[in-house]
Amino acid sequence: MKVGLLMVFQNFQDRITDTEAYRRDIHLAGLAEPLGFDTLSAVEHHFWNYAMSPDNTEFLAYMAARTERIRLLTGAIILPWHSHPVRAVERMILLDHLSRGRALIGIGRGLARREYEAFGIDMNEARDRFDEAAEMILRGLETGVVEGNGPYYPQKPIQVRPGNYDGAAPWRERFYAVGMSSDSVPVVARLGAKMMSFAQKPWKEMTGHFARYRELFAEHHPDRAIPAPVCVDFLCCDESADRAEALSREHMANYYVTVLEHYEMTSTHFSQMKGYGDYATGAAALREAGMESAANAFVDINTWGTPVQILEGLEQRQRDIGDFDLTVQVSYGGMTHENAEKSMRLFAEKVLPEVQSWRRAA
Numbered sequence: 001m002k003v004g005l006l007m008v009f010q011n012f013q014d015r016i017t018d019t020e021a022y023r024r025d026i027h028l029a030g031l032a033e034p035l036g037f038d039t040l041s042a043v044e045h046h047f048w049n050y051a052m053s054p055d056n057t058e059f060l061a062y063m064a065a066r067t068e069r070i071r072l073l074t075g076a077i078i079l080p081w082h083s084h085p086v087r088a089v090e091r092m093i094l095l096d097h098l099s100r101g102r103a104l105i106g107i108g109r110g111l112a113r114r115e116y117e118a119f120g121i122d123m124n125e126a127r128d129r130f131d132e133a134a135e136m137i138l139r140g141l142e143t144g145v146v147e148g149n150g151p152y153y154p155q156k157p158i159q160v161r162p163g164n165y166d167g168a169a170p171w172r173e174r175f176y177a178v179g180m181s182s183d184s185v186p187v188v189a190r191l192g193a194k195m196m197s198f199a200q201k202p203w204k205e206m207t208g209h210f211a212r213y214r215e216l217f218a219e220h221h222p223d224r225a226i227p228a229p230v231c232v233d234f235l236c237c238d239e240s241a242d243r244a245e246a247l248s249r250e251h252m253a254n255y256y257v258t259v260l261e262h263y264e265m266t267s268t269h270f271s272q273m274k275g276y277g278d279y280a281t282g283a284a285a286l287r288e289a290g291m292e293s294a295a296n297a298f299v300d301i302n303t304w305g306t307p308v309q310i311l312e313g314l315e316q317r318q319r320d321i322g323d324f325d326l327t328v329q330v331s332y333g334g335m336t337h338e339n340a341e342k343s344m345r346l347f348a349e350k351v352l353p354e355v356q357s358w359r360r361a362a
Contacts, residue, residue, distance in 0.1 A: 002357045004039030004327035005032040005344075006232060007074055009061070012254055012334040018052060024337045028330060028344060029063060033070040033346035038302035038356070039104065040067070041327065046115055057091040062101035072099050075177050075196065075232075075327070076108035079137070080129040081119050085153050088133070089140040090160050101168035105141070106196060107134055110176035111263050111276075123284040127183070127275035128152065133233040134177070134191055141171035166211030176230065179213060181278035194227040196327070199301045203231070204320040214322075228323040228360065235328035236304040236335075237347040247339060248304035252297040254333030260291065303328065307350035316353060323360050 007029050011021040030038045042059050045051035060072040077088055096103040109130035116123040132150040140146035144164055177193035179185045180200065188195045195213050210229055217226045232253050238244035241321040260266060270276040303310055330339040
């Protein structure tokens with residue numbers, strides 16, 4: 001199993017300054033390599049304290065200079081918010097040079113209506129913009145030439161410079177995409193990307209989600225091994241089970257409230273948005289369940305407890321959904337710097353070596 005660290009750069013309720021929030025999370029990111037994590041990634045979000053990470057490639061370029069081994073993943077570049085796919089190709093190839101071949105590209109289409117509105121982009125175009133841009137970017141990374149004749153990003157063939165970093169793995173082997181909804185899974189599989197899924201319901205109930213991805217990936221790419229999907233969790237690890245639960249019930253629930261606010265998860269607008277049908281269904285369920293019940297359910301599906309409890313939970317998940325890679329977030333929902341670092345260090349000491357030793361199923 002490969003295990004990564006995802007940086008969110010949240011300033012919950014503006015309890016500290018943005019400078020303090022960045023200082024905290026840059027420090028935590030700097031621990032990822034020495035503690036043995038396989039990847040370091042960052043989200044892309046704009047304008048709100050929900051996640052202050054407007055350019056994850058720039059952040060990863062900074063981390064490239066501070067590290068030697070760890071792989072650097074955009075988790076993810078939200079394609080419809082970018083002016084043109086050629087810019088994503090240029091940025092990723094440059095990051096690959098700066099990191100000496102350690103760059104991994106992750107892409108997504110975005111879910112927050114208010115971010116779309118701030119950019120002046122019709123969210124109904126999100127799926128079509130993503131599909132068109134994703135194909136152009138993958139071809140552009142592989143060939144060094146970006147071209148397209150679609151309605152959103154017409155581009156005469158243009159060779160990007162610098163060219164690809166010598167000796168790096170093919171980009172198709174370093175290509176990730178967020179697949180949260182039933183609408184996205186076929187697209188991720190068709191692209192041949194490694195699928196990333198955030199915790200949204202009990203993992204056992206997502207067995208079909210992952211099975212569908214594997215089935216479609218095999219259909220589209222019969223000559224390739226099916227990559228293990230990535231589960232993205234919030235993490236709280238403590239020697240005390242009671243303390244781990246108390247911290248999780250507070251801070252993961254805090255984060256979930258910001259999710260509901262930022263994405264307007266209980267709103268009816270998803271039902272009018274093309275390609276967001278699953279979220280309309282989820283919004284209706286949230287309105288019926290109520291915020292407190294939903295927040296507790298969100299905490300339950302994430303990764304927290306003592307090292308032994310966490311290992312048992314991950315073993316059970318592997319039995320339920322098959323092989324997966326894991327990415328964790330440790331700084332969220334007002335979690336103090338001290339508690340976030342303590343959790344990360346204990347996880348790295350007692351859990352990380354064990355799960356990294358797990359062999360893939362045949």
